[in-house]
Amino acid sequence: MPHLAHRPPVLGFRRRWSVVPVVSGIALAAALALSGCVGGTTGGASTPSASVTPGPTATSTAPAAIEFHPDGSAQDNLPYFDQVNRATLAAKPNAVGRDFIDALVAAGFAKKDMQLTVDTTTIGLKANSIQFSVRMGDTCLIGQNGADAGGYNSQVTPVLATGACLIGETRPIDW
Template sequence: MAKPDTRSTGRVGVGVFAVLLSAGLLAGCSTPGGQSTGTPTPPAGSESPAPDQQAPQLVPGGTADENLPYFDSVNASTLAADPAADGRAFIDGLVAAGFDKAAMEVTSDTTTIGNAADSIQFSVRWGESCLIGQNGTAVGGYHSTVGRVLGTGTCLIGKTRTIDW
């Protein structure tokens, strides 16, 4: 009868040990219910994490692309304050953040028969570009883009409501 090669069984044993050790270490990162405990505490004497990037700001002389992060952050704040925000709430938030109200458009919050719209669109004309936002259940929440000004000189296609407040 041939004798087993102890070198290969030793490697298998080391591999099994490594898997078990990893599983044990990972088990220490979760709570008894299996949910993550969040960010681990750094060991004493370790460096602090890098500070977060600066919050987006309005760039008055910048491009629409440069202002899109700020547009998004303003709209995210509007939604954080009211997840069911209507068109007026988005427009008011953008005006308060420094965008030009005269350059804005917004679609109606209701359909032609008076039901709540599945989504609304709003925009800010920025030179020959448009910052366009859309929010609603039909589109899976908030989305934004930068587009070109249409041949009509507007940003949104179709009927928009007058911003008269």
Template sequence: MTDVRRLPIVRRSRGRAAGVWGAATGAIMVSVLLSGCVGGGPAPTPSTASASPTATATATPSQTSSAIELHPDGTAQQNLPFFNKVNKATLAAKPAAQGRDFIDALVAAGFVKADMQVTPDTSTIGLKANSIQFSVRMGDSCLIGQNGADAGGYSSQVTPVLGTGSCLIGQTRAIDW
């Protein structure tokens, strides 16, 4: 005769064993499925495997600040480091630099004045502008710099030339000096 007190224990242990087995099987299945998502492609070739964070973080001679120079026939993207170097030097020499200060420094550095634009230093009611923008067109792209309190200091970017053929939107001032 079967002891009735033992049946629930056996059933419970079988249920727990089945539950543990099911959970383990489920975890294995999930990990197998997810492992197919990680790495998702062929093994790296030696050329891609050799690029390490250390290698990319180390400056080569062409990346050091002394080697940053104007590339007159280069793209705006290639000239962005030099553009930034000139503008940051302008701000270091004159923290309250105005539009003309940036334009004069960029011209002295070799950028073409005819390819530049600058926004006014004052608002329409005669107050000091909270930020100014200045640009240099290079082919079908623009180097755009911005400086001022509303811009959070100096920033720059490369953008495509606008449909109007210019780099800046809105009112700009004549560069007639």
């Protein structure tokens, strides 16, 4: 056993070092072969290609502001209608019908083209949801808010055969 202890460690290093050039050679050959797949060649030399995606610049613009289009369709004005109504709810989470109508009038919609359902039931309890609308040509913007509606919702619908936007009892908008 003592003769094994005297075995020179160089033999172990030689085996390890003799493997390194072979592995390095294989890795280098693979890298050179693959580099031909990445980019084109010019005069036998490979040139890597890269794609650059431009990031935001100082000249980037913000999205266009949502605006009221008085001569536009209900569909054109739905984003603005929603913005006004969501702002009303943000300012007053328990908003009632008059709050929505007043905000829509202040935002530019014509009061004469609006309808509103009642805020209370026939026995004086708070309604589980209210609806309000704005007629724009032959289409209507309809908003609904309340527990039964799952919060605020809106849609664009055609005007009813009656010429109105809402079905059922509505209250006068006389303020």
